[in-house]
Amino acid sequence: MFFVDTLEYEGLGNRSYLAGGTDAAVVVDPPRDIDQVIAAAARRGVRIAFVAETHVHNDYVTGGLELARVTGARYLVPAGAHVSFSRTPVVDGDTVSVDEGVTLRAIATPGHTPHHTSYVLTEDGRDVAAFTGGSLLIGTVGRPDLVEPRLTGELARAQHASAHRLADELEDEVAVLPTHGFGSFCSSSQAEGDATTIGKERSANLALTLDVDAFVAQTLAGLDDVPAYYAHMGPANAAGPAPVDLTPPERADAEEIASRLAAGEWVVDLRSRTAFARGHVAGSFNFEGEGKLATYLAWLIPWGKPVTLLADTPAQIADAQRELARVGIDRPAAAATGDPAGWVRSGERLASFPRARFADLADVRERGDDVVVLDVRRDSERADGSIDGSVHIPVHELRGRIGEVPDGVVWVHCAGGMRAAIAASLLDAAGRAVVAVDDGFDAAAEAGLPLAGPDGTD
Missing domain, CATH: 3.60.15.10 (Ribonuclease Z/Hydroxyacylglutathione hydrolase-like)
Structure with a gap:
């Protein structure tokens, strides 16, 4: 049989x-x-x-x-x-x-x-x-x-x-x-x-x-x-790929994390977008371990750039290491787990930024606040409809195009929240004031936000 x-x-x-x-x-x-x-x-x-x-x-x-x-x-x-x-x-x-x-x-x-x-x-x-x-x-x-x-x-x-x-x-x-x-x-x-x-x-x-x-x-x-x-x-x-090495990476302390950031290396925080927004190492990027980690990290990172992983537990590091090896990102340079307060040097504080819903964005717009709405979905998604007046830069292009984002507080969204969290971390690391919209895109219309149709019209 x-x-x-x-x-x-x-x-x-x-x-x-x-x-x-x-x-x-x-x-x-x-x-x-x-x-x-x-x-x-x-x-x-x-x-x-x-x-x-x-x-x-x-x-x-x-x-x-x-x-x-x-x-x-x-x-x-x-x-x-x-x-x-x-x-x-x-x-x-x-x-x-x-x-x-x-x-x-x-x-x-x-x-x-x-x-x-x-x-x-x-x-x-x-x-x-x-x-x-x-x-x-x-x-x-x-x-x-x-x-x-x-x-x-x-x-x-x-x-x-x-x-x-x-x-x-x-x-x-x-x-x-x-x-x-x-x-x-x-x-x-x-x-x-x-x-x-x-x-x-x-x-x-x-x-x-x-x-x-x-x-x-x-x-x-x-x-x-x-x-x-x-x-x-x-x-x-x-x-002919070489055998994969999944042994645990070296442990990084706060000094090493800071040193690697200063050298221009990538420090990737695998925690949930909620935890990252609440407190993270300034300059680190948020790619949730539970999301499409390998696809989006491999898509965005300069190929061959050393990467240090941060997570709640060693098991999360191991899972991410396995996932990344599948797309050729081998041997993280280092890793750290536990309390994020231990990832920064004495006297330094964790960075943070707010999260919101589309209803919050509608309220801000109704008050007349001057904000930038950044849509990081792919072209095919935006073609089905978008928030009127929003700026469009797909998340995989954002690192090279941050200079195109207009001045002001950036409210960044995608279709569900995961890519918005990645984009928010990129903007935050670049020194921009950012709000991560953690919401399904259907909620934009429900919140009363004016939408442009597939042809770009209201």
Whole structure:
């Protein structure tokens, strides 16, 4: 009897899979921290016989090479992927026997990348699951613009063809198990739901319900900014990532924290946005450990910049270290935990700034106070509506554009509060007076704030 276990990584919006039979299994698209994968196999009592990559990933560092080395598994990588290490190249139609009665078949599905390959799990000759990586996702497909701008249109058409090939070759009941699409920026749009089949996608996926020209036009129109750190992921994966080191970082005292800040290094506070606003080390940045830490920190930080982590507990440091290693931010320079009062030198005080709701902003505006409203959502979000008169700088652009923020007290908002907290910390570190709006954007209209529509009109 076959099995499929899903290994979910919410911070990146991705999934990996462990699948097989009674004695042996394959791991599809493993994360950098392979200990969790090995533990999952141990719980199943199976040997990892194969590790399979659907493509050279753009959004995280793979653990595939190291997992294959540690377990002795065969490392299956699409033959068209240009890599610098020994592997088993896979081409369309290749089949391997995972366990008795359980096989894995490769299907070329270019589009997300030119070499993208999906894998179909078969039990006793019957297709039961398709590991579709960044090809067919839930209601959408992987974005086609991560390889080379001049190839984007061509790859979008390839995505459409690949989706149709999967739908044509597989039965309705076959489970579709993508790697991306659960909040990942590798998805061409944000998919809803967490389980699907070929049959469901046949009736709901845009790649299968629109003709190729309409699909390409809609896909290209919906593409948003690519996280900056993606530029480093593909080369790292093609070169062969080094094993990850998750041993605890050195402990930093107040003097070292101050010294690292003075040197221009990043000090990142992982605590909740509420705790950070109440009191934090001046100059530190707030990236909540419970949010999309890896995505947004890797997107904003200058690549290679040393980072010191601050948190309530060592466990939070360990969780963040694991998350950051998945996107190539290895070995924090130092870390500190406990009471934030201990993170500043004797005679120094913690900095703070206020938090508010949209109703508070409406009150301030009604009084006639001159405030700056800063919207740090992405372009696609703002296109659906915005606060009239607000300034727009997406959070991932803010560090380089703080000088564009008008003078005055800055009320900064996003769609829910997390990115506003990041932006508020950046502004606070730059010496600006800031109020972090910790509220859902729907509350802006409810508070009576005048909104501009999608076309920029009232």
